[in-house]
């Protein structure tokens with residue numbers, strides 16, 4: 001049962017040669033077909049970005065893994081997933097059968113981990129790969145790759161040799177100079193950038209005086225990070241005019257998605273808002289479609305895949 005009726009999209013976008021029927025996707029780790037498919041027709045989204053996929057099944061971090069607040073949440077799920085072989089026979093075929101455009105989020109603890117996943121996805125039905133070099137909740141790999149331009153460059157150069165699929169590199173905000181990291185990813189062969197992943201943060205239980213989540217620190221997402229994430233997108237767009245950018249962070253309305261487009265994003269992904277309201281990504285997409293009606297110049301740029 002789909003709660004939302006289908007919609008005739010008026011404003012598409014092009015990201016690294018792929019055509020999205022609207023500029024809104026789901027953000028990695030916040031979409032599950034079995035849960036979200038009951039609320040809306042997932043093929044109607046601009047793109048579905050999956051949870052991080054690793055070479056073998058990962059259990060993730062111990063519980064408790066999340067701490068919620070009024071405008072943010074901290075999570076340390078730790079890339080729990082059933083592994084790439086399971087993904088290839090289960091989730092990916094089901095998403096493609098529904099007609100969704102799929103971005104597969106790739107996770108690893110080492111260069112070899114990432115390479116194994118990318119090699120297995122190279123001939124798959126995935127439309128794009130999003131390389132997560134920015135997860136703050138895993139001990140090796142993850143964010144440590146995305147904060148060092150030399151290490152990042154080595155990894156992306158190698159992955160580039162393994163696939164012709166459009167490769168998005170997902171950047172971490174937990175760096176001193178985002179522009180330096182963005183240049184390293186693009187020079188090494190990234191076709192697009194998505195930013196941002198979560199910011200390192202924590203919450204403390206005032207009754208015990210101890211951290212709420214077992215991992216102690218985790219990644220902050222939700223409306224509180226919106227102005228921060230927006231500025232990251234803007235800074236990278238100013239520095240690199242011609243790379244497609246997917247803006248992520250705190251989006252819970254069409255207006256906020258529109259701010260990302262004005263900051264220089266070609267598309268956006270909706271994350272934590274979907275954990276509060278599962279229909280949020282579809283609602284944001286519809287609100288943005290309406291807002292673009294009265295902004296024909298911006299809509300035309302998106303439709304041509306232009307950056308600015």
Ligand SMILES: Cc1cc2nc3c(=O)[nH]c(=O)nc-3n(C[C@H](O)[C@H](O)[C@H](O)COP(=O)(O)O)c2cc1C
Pocket residue numbers: 027028029030050051052075077079105132135170196197198220221222223225248249250251269270271272273
């Ligand atoms: C519970 C949870 C799990 C996540 N898992 C992943 C993941 O597997 N891979 C990834 O690249 N980002 C992951 N993220 C980060 C989101 O995709 C997104 O970048 C971040 O939450 C900021 O967007 P938001 O404020 O809209 O949530 C996760 C976020 C949350 C809240």
